[in-house]
Amino acid sequence: MKILLINDYGSPIGGAEVLTFALRDELRRLGHDVRLFASSAGASPASPEADYLCYGTLSRFRTLLQTLNPWAFVRLRRVLQEFQPDVVHVRMFFTQLSPLILPLLRRVPALYHVVWYRPVCQTGTKLLPTGSPCQNPAGLACYRNACVPLRDWLPLQFQMWLWRTWRHVFRRIVANSRAVQECLIADGIEPVEVIHNGVAVESLTRALSSKPVVVFAGRLVPEKGVDVLLRAFAIVARDLPEARLILAGDGPERAPLAALAERLEIAAQVTFLGHLSKGDMERKFAQAWVQAVPSRWAEPFGLVAVEAMMRGTAVVASSTGGLGEIVQDGATGFLVPPNDPHALAEKLKEILSDRAKAEAMGKSGRDLAVARFSLTRQCEQFVSIYQQMASGTPVAVSAKVGTTLPTLRRRGI
Numbered sequence: 400m401k402i403l404l405i406n407d408y409g410s411p412i413g414g415a416e417v418l419t420f421a422l423r424d425e426l427r428r429l430g431h432d433v434r435l436f437a438s439s440a441g442a443s444p445a446s447p448e449a450d451y452l453c454y455g456t457l458s459r460f461r462t463l464l465q466t467l468n469p470w471a472f473v474r475l476r477r478v479l480q481e482f483q484p485d486v487v488h489v490r491m492f493f494t495q496l497s498p499l500i501l502p503l504l505r506r507v508p509a510l511y512h513v514v515w516y517r518p519v520c521q522t523g524t525k526l527l528p529t530g531s532p533c534q535n536p537a538g539l540a541c542y543r544n545a546c547v548p549l550r551d552w553l554p555l556q557f558q559m560w561l562w563r564t565w566r567h568v569f570r571r572i573v574a575n576s577r578a579v580q581e582c583l584i585a586d587g588i589e590p591v592e593v594i595h596n597g598v599a600v601e602s603l604t605r606a607l608s609s610k611p612v613v614v615f616a617g618r619l620v621p622e623k624g625v626d627v628l629l630r631a632f633a634i635v636a637r638d639l640p641e642a643r644l645i646l647a648g649d650g651p652e653r654a655p656l657a658a659l660a661e662r663l664e665i666a667a668q669v670t671f672l673g674h675l676s677k678g679d680m681e682r683k684f685a686q687a688w689v690q691a692v693p694s695r696w697a698e699p700f701g702l703v704a705v706e707a708m709m710r711g712t713a714v715v716a717s718s719t720g721g722l723g724e725i726v727q728d729g730a731t732g733f734l735v736p737p738n739d740p741h742a743l744a745e746k747l748k749e750i751l752s753d754r755a756k757a758e759a760m761g762k763s764g765r766d767l768a769v770a771r772f773s774l775t776r777q778c779e780q781f782v783s784i785y786q787q788m789a790s791g792t793p794v795a796v797s798a799k800v801g802t803t804l805p806t807l808r809r810r811g812i
Contacts, residue, residue, distance in 0.1 A: 400431045400432070400485045400486065400782070400785055400786070400789065401431075401432045401482065401483065401484045401485045401486075402426060402431055402432070402433045402434075402484060402485065402486055402487075402488055402785065403433075403434055403435075403436060403478070403479070403482060403484035403486075403487045403488070404419060404422065404423055404433060404434065404435045404436065404488050404490065405435075405436045405437070405475075405487060405488070405489040405490065405492060405496065405500070406419045406435065406436075406437050406449075406489075406490045406491050406492075407437065407438055407440070407455070407491040407492060407493070407494045407495035407496055408437055408438065408440060408441050408442070408455075408491070408494075408495065409435060409437030409438065409439070409441075409442045409448055409449025409452055410441050410442045410443065410448055410449075411448070412441050414702045414703075415490065415491060415514050415515070417677070418514070418596055418702065419435065419490055420435075420448065421597075421598070421599065421774055422774075422777070422778065422781075423435050425599075425774050425775065425777075425778045426778055426781075426782070429778060429782070431782070434450035434451065434482060434484075435448075435449040435450050435451070436449065436450070436451040436452075436453075436474075436475060436478055437449040437451070437452060437453075437455075437495075437496075438452065438453055438454065438455025438468070438471065438495035438496055439452045439453065439454055439455045440455030440456055440457050440461075440495050441455075441457060442455075451474065451475075451478050452474075453468070453470045453471045453473075453474035453475065453496070454468070454470035454471075455468070455471075455495040455496075456495075461494070461495070462550075462551045462554050462555065463554055464495065464497065465493060465494050465495055465496075465497050465558065466497055466498075466554040466555065466557055466558040466561075467497055467499050468495065468496055468497040468499055468500075469499065471495070471496040471497060471499065471500050472499045472500055472503065475496075475500050475503055476503055479503060479507065484507065485508070485785070485789045486507070486508045486509070486510065486785045486788050486789055487504055487507050487508070487509040487510070488509075488510050488512060488781070488785075489504075489509060489510065489511050489512065489569070490512045490514055491514065491515075491517070493517045493518070493523075493558070493562075494517070497558065497561075498558060498561035498562045498564075498565055499561070501561070501562075501565035501566070501568050502565055502568070504568040504569070505568050508570055508785075508788035508789055509568055509569050509570060510569060510570065510571045510572070510573060510781075510784060510785075510788065511566075511569040511571070511572045511573070512573050512575070512594075513572065513573065513574045513575065513579055513583060513591075514575045514579075514596075514699060514700070515579070515699045516579065516582055516697075516699060518562065518566075518583065518586070518588065519536070519537055519582050519583060519585075519586040519588070520533065520537055520541075520582075521537050521541045521546060521547050521551075521552070521555045521559070522541075522546050522547065524622060524696050525582065525696070525697060526622055526695065526696040526697075527544055527546065528544065528545050528546060530621070530622075530695055530738065532696075532697065533546070536586060537559055537586075538556070538559075541555070566588070570788055571592065571784055571788060572588065572589075572590070572591050572592070573591070573592045573593070573594050573781075573784070574591050574592070574593050574594075575593075575594065575595060575596050575699060575700045575721065576593065576595065576699055576700045576701075576720065576721030576724055577593055577721075577724055578697055578698075578699065578719075578720040578721045578723075578724070579699045579700075579721070580592075580593050592784075594777060594780045594781065595700070595721075595724070595725075595771065595772055595777065596700050596702060596705065596772065596777060597705075597772050597773050597774035597775070597776055597777030597778070598702070598705055598706055598709055598768070598772060598773070598774055599773075599774050600709065600768075600769055600773050600774070600775070601709065603710070603711050603765060605685045605686065605710065605711055606686065607686055607687075607688055607754060607757060607758060608686035608687070608688070610641045610642065610643060611639060611641065611642045611643070611688045611751035611752075611754075611757075612642070612643045612644075612645060612686060612687045612688050612689075613628075613632060613635075613642065613643070613644045613645070613687070613688065613689055613690070613691055613747060613751065614644075614645045614646075614647070614683075614684045614687040614689075614690050614691070614707075614712075615628055615644070615645070615646045615647065615648070615690065615691050615692075615693075616647045616648055616680060616684070616690070616703045616706075617647075617648045617692075617703060618648055618649070618650040619646075619648050619649055619650030619651070619652040619653045619656060620650045620651065620652055621652060621695065622694065622695050622696040623648075623693070623694055623695070624693035624694050624695045624717065624737065624738065625646065625652065625656055625693065626652075626655075626656060626659055627693045627695070627737075627738055627739070627740050627743060628644070628691050628693045628740075628743065629644075629656060629659050629660055629663060629665070629669070630659075630663065630740035630744075631691075631693070631740040631741070631743035631744035631747060632644045632665060632668075632669070632744070632747070633663040633664070633665050634740065634741065634744035634748075635744050635747050635748050635751065636665050636668055638748060638752075639748065639751055639752065640668075642668065642751050643668050643669075643670070644665070644668060644669045644670070645669075645670045645672060645683065645684070645687070646669065646670065646671050646672060647672045647673075647674075647675050647680050647683065647684070648672075648673075648674060648675075649673050649674040653671065653673075656671075657671060681710065684707075684710065684712065685710070687707075687712050688712075688713065688750060688751055688754070688757040689712065689713045689714065689715055689732070689747060689750045689751065689757060689760075690703070690704070690707035690712045690713070690714050690715075691714075691715050691716070691743065691747065692704050692707075692714060692715070692716035692717065692722060693716075693717055693737070693743055694716070694717045694719065694720070694722065694737060695717070695737050695738055696719070696720070697719045697720030697721075698717075698719070698720040698721050698722050699720060699721055700720075700721040700725075701716065701720065701721045701722040701725050701726075704716055704722055704725045704726055705725055705768055705772045707764070708725070708726075708731055708761075708764030708765060708767060708768040708772070709764075709765060709768040709769070709772070710761075710765075711761040711762060711764065711765040712761050712764065713731065713732045713750050713756075713757050713760035713761050713764060714726050714731060714732035714733075714760075714764060715732050715733045715734075715735060715743065715746045715747055715750065716732065716733075716734060716735070717734070717735060717736070717737035717738075718734035718735060718736060718737070719737050722734070725772070726764075727763070727767065730760065730763050730767075731760055731763045731764035731767055732746075732750075732760055732764065733746040733749070733750075
C-alpha cells in the first residue's frame, strides 16, 4: 500500500516523533511504500529525515503558524497529487502544520492517530497550572485558569474552531490508550478505537547490578514528577544507603532538581546523565533494578514504561493515564498515586530490598511487553485498518484492532 504519514516534526526530537519514525520504518519493512510529511521545525537542513518538508518554526511566531500554516497547505496539496496515497495516517498537526491541512483530506481515506490530549486541550496535558487535573472543556476556561496567555488563547481558540469544523474528514480515529479515548469521547469525538503503541523487540541480555539502582528517563519538567521521585528516593536512602538513582533526560528543571537533591542530602547517590541517545540510555539502564515513572499528568500512553518492560526492568509508575494500561500492579511492578512520595518510596523500597522480586517482575514485564506492545503487532493492527479504509469497508471496531469505550464498559474493563 501507499501510505502517507503526517506529523508536525520531521526529526526524532521526542517520544512521539521517535514512534513516528519507528512506525514508518516497520511499515516499510512489511513491504509498504510509506512516506513522511512534516514541517521543517527542528529538522536539519543538511540531512532532513522526513520525506517531504514544509515550513515550520520554533520561534515566537509558532502560535500563529500552528493556527494557519499556508506553507503546509500548499506543500501537502502537491504531495497528495504527486504521491497519490491509498491512505493518509495523521499523527500530530496542532503544533506546526495547523488544521488548515484538513480540507485537503476530504477525498482520500484519512485516519487520525491521537497520541496526546491536544484535540481537547490547548496545552495538550489536561493539567492545570496548579498541577491538578483539568476537568473543563477547551475554551474560556483555558484563559481563566491561566493555562495560556491571552495572546496565545485567541489564535488557539480559532485553531480549535477550525479543528471542530473539519474533523469529519477523518474516516477513522484511533487513540493510543483508553485514557486518551475516554477524553475524546467525553468531548463528543467518536467512535474512537484503541491501538497501543509498540516498540521493537530486542534480544535480552542483562543482569542486575550488585547495588540496587533506580532509573528515570524523560524530560525534566514539572509534569514528569522528578521532584516527587527525589523526595521518595530520600526516604528510600535512609534504609538503603547503598541504593543509587540515575536520571536520564534534560529540561528547564535540571538546576532546581539538582539543588533539591543537595537539600535532601542525596546528591552523592543521584546521577544526572542529561540527554542520551536511545542506545546509550539502554546501555546505562541495562543493570537497573527498577524504573520509576512518577508522572503528575495523565500520560497519554507511557512509552518509557513499555521500553523498561521490554528491557526486563520492573516499573513503579503513577496510576494515571495510559500507565495504568501498561503496568500490571503487583506483577510487572507497582502503580502508586501521583504526587505521593511516600507511596512511591514504599514500592521502590519493596523492589530494591528484594533482588529476586526485581528479577521476577522484570521477567513478567518483558513477557507482557513482547505479547502486547510490540511494534510489529501495532503495525499489523494499523494495516488491517488501512485495508478496510482503502476498500471502503464501514467502521467496524473489533477487539482485534481496537475497542470502543461502550464495548469496554460492557466487558467491565
